[in-house]
Amino acid sequence: MRNKLSSGPVFVRLSLHESPAELYMLGMLSMMDRMLNIPMKQLVDLIAINSRIQDSLLGSLKALGRALELCRYHEQGGDPRV
Secondary structure (H helix, E strand, O other): OOOHHHHHHHHHHHOOOOOHHHHHHHHHHOOHHHHHOOOHHHHHHHOOOOHHHHHHHOOOOOOHHHHHHHHHHHHOOOOOOO
């Protein structure tokens, strides 16, 4: 399994319409639930993050959530042209 901590820069390249800082933070947080062995809902309740990042981490496919899903698709061997 690839090191997901490198996800931040992938988000920056894949989603030019979103804030690079938010995309980077989303990439960093997207694996924290597994690293800490706690549910994502519990994790987002423990840390102060904006609602866009929180919603994306909890599965929303709006804005930042689309970037997260695209990154997951790419990391799982999706279309290499993405």
